[in-house]
Amino acid sequence: MTEPNAVIGVAVLGLGNVGSEVVRIIRENAADLESRIGAPLVLRGIAVRRIDGDRGVPEGLLTTDADSLVARPDVDLVVEVIGGIEVPRKLILAALNSGKSVVTANKALLAEYTGELAEAAEKENADLYFEAAVAGAIPVIRPLTQSLAGDRVNKVAGIVNGTTNFILSAMDETGADYSDTLAEAGRLGYAEADPTADVEGFDAAAKAAILASIAFHTRVTAGDVYREGISKITSGDLEAAKSLGCTVKLLSICERVVAEDGTERVSARVYPSLVPLDHPLASVNGAFNAVVVEAENAGRLMFYGQGAGGAPTASAVMGDVVMAARNKVNGGRGPRESSYAALAIAPIGEIPTRYYVNMQVADRAGVLSAVAAEFAEHGVSISTVRQEGEGSGARLIVVTHRATDAALSETVAALGKLDFVTAVTSVLRLEGSSE
Template identity: 85%
Template sequence: MTSESAHRAIGVAVLGLGNVGSEVVRIIREQAEELEARVGAPLELRGVAVRRIGSDRGIPEELQTTDAESLVGRDDVDIVVEVIGGIELPRKLILSSLNSGKSVVTANKALLADHTGELAEAAEANSVDLYFEAAVAGAIPVIRPLTQSLAGDRVNKVAGIVNGTTNFILSAMDETGADYEETLAEAGRLGYAEADPTADVEGYDAAAKAAILASIAFHTRVTAADVYREGISTITSADLASAKALDCTIKLLSICERIVTPKGKERISARVYPALVPLSHPLASVNGAFNAVVVEAENAGRLMFYGQGAGGAPTASAVMGDLVMAARNKVHGGRGPRESKYAKLKVAPMGDILTRYYVNMEVADKEGVLSAVAAEFAKHGVSISVVRQEGAGAGARLVVVTHVATDAALSETVAALNELEFVTAVTSVLRLEGTEQ
């Protein structure tokens, strides 16, 4: 490669001009000289795909287009940045870009959670890059450490808080004692929750991110459909008060880990649910809209990544990191890491997963209730660690914390408890993570 060709400008097309896209465009234009120095060639913005062209968009109208397909097909575009969201349209545009020899940077976790394999194969077939650091945990660098820094290590577990909306809601409930609906409304007023918060509060967003993390950490293709998912909409202020009494808080966790079945088979688990976390655990202090991911590797030990998990500027930071890497590869003729799927591990059913549990139930305030409840736990092989009665009379409740048990055994226990004459209702069942007991 000649020095003249090495300094040829790298053409960039940006798809989408929302919070993230606007920040990406701003950084490309305002930091042009620094970016050129880092890349080894100028980054030139060829165009931005928008829903409507307007003078109020912050960039010249001649750079705006409503024809995204024509933009990615231009010969002077080398890298496509996709930040429009959704699945089918971005999938079509990304595949078209990859198949025409253009590298792609995307922040689209929903698309990657279901179509990483298809997109990775297209990138491989055309010898181009597919980067997606911004798809998980915003500005926090998680993807690159897993694919590069820990490439020579064996990752055993990746767990953390990867959704800022739910973490804000649970943190606020814990601090104020307010109920879920009231705190969700406040999150909406402050801009932390979407008009339709379903993807966040029911765990779909976190499940997509868990699928991406599990795929990379365990060298196995995992889709969102493989991830067990529960949301936070059933969490009550009473649950948080009980958690506090146990020196815990409640967080929506994404957990991906290697497990060994009773028959000695290696499997992986990918799951998302609200769980009690001891206040002594590093994830317990992650509050507000912040994210944190803890990686446990055989040789590196425990590593924690913490920071802004969402927002235009933080997410754009991750996008720009990928863009610089992809541009450097264009200049110097290199390529980033390829998809690694050699392990082909199976995903274990949720019933096989071992963890501890918190069970809250309304009971009759009568003699013999505690022994009857304890007998049901014992009958199904679930050992009790802590039991506490709260309230009296019609408001009597039992809170039980178990030792480690399978999810299947706990489910059978809860079903049996609901049939007991003395138990009015089992109101909450949550896992307890971050302990070894």
């Protein structure tokens, strides 16, 4: 336990958009932070890749030797905002193994090594906080670990990647195609030079792994998360969604799956989905994020706000810094990892949902009945069917009732073999409907 009114030494690893804001807040709000914590926060050093140019902080605080900074005896708390996996993993483990508290925003690292890091924190009675790893400034981790600790969470679903939400929102509003909208997102700074992690769902999958691990007391890694990206979404899909009273969103869904015999498993998945316009997630546009939590007693809770950016993410980081620093002053400890349930992961093939299937067909007698028969053959019930166009350019849109992914995949494979089906151009899930 740190003595009352002691100084809390802080090391910041990284001085990018988030790190710069964290340092700014610590320096500019020093008096308020001291009052909230019960001791002053003192920056001991900031680790950077290289020291060049005006970084906006006293040069004496900068160092390229992150290992030595973390090892300093006057550092009580380490803030990691450098990104990547192996380098921060080594630094965070070194900090935790020496009893220092750690605050990190590193979702990729946590999605792979939460268990290892949590065990190191437990061994040395240190804190490991990571509110900023999911949805930026939006408080999601703390409600799940603390506010809902006495409840049973059944589902956590939401929009947790601002880049993809910006792209899909812009496509919906303007009618532009995916490639043009991605290019515009890059020009506006919403998309990275290499947008793969965002548009192919890797970023959202890492966040889904973290959310599922916490919500269901089970260690879930990014590799356990079924993932699809948005790169195959067309302007035609957005138009078809509108005609069905829906929009398209990239959703991260973590769900407790209960079999008829009462056996429980976890489903964690990321994919673009049709969302009815009356669902709360349908109105989340631009680079904003939102997460909906469904718990047995609390009911449905929605968290909405800025999911990325230097200042919003730094806000979440600083919330964790204050909590960890208070614990250092008062001798407390934050929530520990809870993985007692150790539920199995449910394969995507067994997860039921509704589907939207868009196909090009020949406009001739008997096509509709033959297509309907193929769906019935594989146990997939049709909700609605609509045909557009005529001749060789006819388009058939089918919306199903709930069916398993495996049954729908078999149906689509069979449809592709029919001589009057030119192509199955899109298959999207439909989430959030009451049917």
